[in-house]
Amino acid sequence: MKNIYSNIFSFNKKTLKKSVAILKSGNVLGLPTETVYGLAGNAYSKKSVNKIYKIKKRPKFNPLIVHYFKSQAAKKDVIFNENFLKLYKKFCPGPITFILKKNKKTKIKSSVTAGLDTVAIRFPKHRIVRAILKKINFPLAMPSANLSMGISPVSASDVADEFKKNIKVILNGGKSKIGIESTVIDLTSDPKILRPGIIGKETISKVLKISLAKKNLKIKSPGMLKKHYSPGIPILLNQKTYDKRYAFITIGHKYKDNKNCFNLSKKSDLKEAASNLYKTFRKIKKKGFKKIYVVKIPNKGPGIAINDRLKKAAN
Numbered sequence: 245m246k247n248i249y250s251n252i253f254s255f256n257k258k259t260l261k262k263s264v265a266i267l268k269s270g271n272v273l274g275l276p277t278e279t280v281y282g283l284a285g286n287a288y289s290k291k292s293v294n295k296i297y298k299i300k301k302r303p304k305f306n307p308l309i310v311h312y313f314k315s316q317a318a319k320k321d322v323i324f325n326e327n328f329l330k331l332y333k334k335f336c337p338g339p340i341t342f343i344l345k346k347n348k349k350t351k352i353k354s355s356v357t358a359g360l361d362t363v364a365i366r367f368p369k370h371r372i373v374r375a376i377l378k379k380i381n382f383p384l385a386m387p388s389a390n391l392s393m394g395i396s397p398v399s400a401s402d403v404a405d406e407f408k409k410n411i412k413v414i415l416n417g418g419k420s421k422i423g424i425e426s427t428v429i430d431l432t433s434d435p436k437i438l439r440p441g442i443i444g445k446e447t448i449s450k451v452l453k454i455s456l457a458k459k460n461l462k463i464k465s466p467g468m469l470k471k472h473y474s475p476g477i478p479i480l481l482n483q484k485t486y487d488k489r490y491a492f493i494t495i496g497h498k499y500k501d502n503k504n505c506f507n508l509s510k511k512s513d514l515k516e517a518a519s520n521l522y523k524t525f526r527k528i529k530k531k532g533f534k535k536i537y538v539v540k541i542p543n544k545g546p547g548i549a550i551n552d553r554l555k556k557a558a559n
């Protein structure tokens with residue numbers, strides 16, 4: 245396919261070098277990860293961090309996740325504990341984010357953590373972001389590469405569509421395999437899931453005792469806004485039928501294919517459905533539909549993360 249975007253680059257030695265130079269100079273770029281695409285900058289640089297908030301139009305009270313190549317590099321920024329080490333061993337690199345107490349000696353800018361005394365850290369798996377992390381001696385502050393409250397991008401062109409000319413370089417790493425954001429887990433006291441993801445409660449329970457956080461987590465996670473992940477048009481959840489004027493998101497075999505129906509997974513595979521969710525939102529928007537109906541999605545496994553995003557998108 246011809247690349248119609250002048251700011252999307254394929255990954256090679258030359259663009260790796262260029263990307264590292266951009267980050268070192270306090271600028272930002274779009275990077276693929278296995279969850280969604282990120283807008284990356286140096287977490288130790290005020291200039292970088294300010295750019296991230298500005299380009300995303302992200303409210304300053306919503307802290308950013310800080311990304312590392314491996315745990316060793318995070319040691320000077322956060323205080324490890326036993327639960328972290330257990331989960332790190334089992335799931336990293338991978339789609340899981342840990343909230344830990346900030347190390348007093350950290351160089352992470354306070355704007356990254358919105359002034360909190362905790363830091364959210366992650367070890368992404370995608371080979372491109374890992375290649376970059378390996379070449380730099382600072383961690384990457386990297387929220388999803390979309391305008392605040394909108395749909396997370398799952399391809400390089402999604403990022404280009406979000407930011408237009410406000411972003412000079414986006415590395416193309418193909419479609420994000422997981423397609424929804426990481427599981428966020430608070431490890432500063434009894435482990436709690438703040439944002440469900442593909443690594444679910446059941447899977448984590450095999451390693452340690454964990455609960456799903458109650459609603460209204462104002463202090464713990466200021467950024468967990470009620471409205472989020474939104475395609476900007478009304479969404480009706482748990483629908484059995486739909487109005488023919490509007491789009492209908494389905495799963496499984498029950499509903500026939502037609503121009504209104506968008507199937508997340510014909511074989512009702514919830515992991516596949518999660519990976520198709522944001523792509524489907526964008527497709528529906530591009531086609532100009534004014535409303536989205538969504539069938540009931542089973543609330544188990546990856547379905548829990550899908551329903552979390554749907555609920556926020558519908559808010």
Ligand code: AMP
Binds near residue numbers: 307308364439467
């Ligand atoms: P995003 O960058 O869009 O993937 O979202 C990151 C999520 O992690 C947001 O919901 C933030 O509120 C949350 N987060 C980041 N840092 C912290 C922190 N120190 N404490 C609690 N939640 C955090």
Ligand code: MG
Binds near residue numbers: 387388396
């Ligand atoms: Mg986001």
